[in-house]
Amino acid sequence: MTYTFVTLFKNLVEGYFHDSILSRAIAKNILHVHYLNPRDYSDSKHSKVDDTAVGGGAGMVMNPQPLFDLLKDLKKSDENVHIIFLTPVAKPFRQNDAKRLALKSHIAFVSGRYEGIDERVIEEFADEVFSIGDYILTGGELASLVICDAISRNIEGVLGNSDSLSVESFETPLLEAPSFSKPQCYEQKSVPSEYLKGNHSRIRSLKLALSECKTQFFRPDQLLKHRTRKSYEK
Numbered sequence: 001m002t003y004t005f006v007t008l009f010k011n012l013v014e015g016y017f018h019d020s021i022l023s024r025a026i027a028k029n030i031l032h033v034h035y036l037n038p039r040d041y042s043d044s045k046h047s048k049v050d051d052t053a054v055g056g057g058a059g060m061v062m063n064p065q066p067l068f069d070l071l072k073d074l075k076k077s078d079e080n081v082h083i084i085f086l087t088p089v090a091k092p093f094r095q096n097d098a099k100r101l102a103l104k105s106h107i108a109f110v111s112g113r114y115e116g117i118d119e120r121v122i123e124e125f126a127d128e129v130f131s132i133g134d135y136i137l138t139g140g141e142l143a144s145l146v147i148c149d150a151i152s153r154n155i156e157g158v159l160g161n162s163d164s165l166s167v168e169s170f171e172t173p174l175l176e177a178p179s180f181s182k183p184q185c186y187e188q189k190s191v192p193s194e195y196l197k198g199n200h201s202r203i204r205s206l207k208l209a210l211s212e213c214k215t216q217f218f219r220p221d222q223l224l225k226h227r228t229r230k231s232y233e234k
């Protein structure tokens with residue numbers, strides 16, 4: 001998988017790939033990461049990439065020319081590139097999107113800054129637009145890293161043990177059951193005794209019950225989805 005980050009602030013993104021799982025995936029040639037800066041494509045004398053909003057309104061907007069030229073070039077270099085814009089004005093990114101996008105060969109993430117990107121750029125080039133939640137960030141870089149990380153876990157070879165994917169939260173509508181590591185008792189707090197008895201079917205039932213409790217408490221919407229799905233299966 002190749003990722004291209006279209007950003008005015010490469011340094012904000014680059015560091016994330018220096019450590020841990022994604023750096024190992026880069027070393028194994030499973031992931032390739034590139035950066036393109038809209039400023040390098042600006043026709044203006046001072047490499048300007050923003051301008052005041054037409055029709056008024058507070059703040060500056062990323063103007064179309066640098067991004068049009070950059071994205072035309074990018075598409076010329078790889079016609080299969082899948083272009084994603086990060087914006088709060090979009091559907092929320094979900095685990096299913098991460099799994100689906102893991103099958104692409106090249107994804108470009110376009111990060112906005114200021115009050116956002118001229119809408120004509122999005123209309124012309126977006127294959128998809130995503131929000132990462134109902135709040136406003138100062139730029140799209142964190143959002144693109146969140147999405148890139150979630151996609152990468154689903155690419156074959158990126159995780160040491162891909163079995164962990166199948167039991168994670170959102171694999172089904174239920175959130176994952178609580179996990180514990182050794183020691184069995186720490187500061188007088190013991191792990192649930194059933195986890196210690198080695199009866200795998202009873203451990204599975206307990207985990208399911210705990211999973212349902214957690215989901216009911218934190219995400220009743222997901223529990224409803226789980227129950228609806230179960231009733232269809234009957």
Ligand code: SAM
Nearest residue numbers: 086087112115116131132136137138139140143
């Ligand atoms: N004026 C915009 C609005 O109200 O929708 C917000 C612009 S925000 C300050 C600047 C950039 O941050 C956006 O262009 C987008 O790339 C990114 N951004 C902010 N919040 C985001 C979110 N929840 N999800 C994805 N990207 C976000």
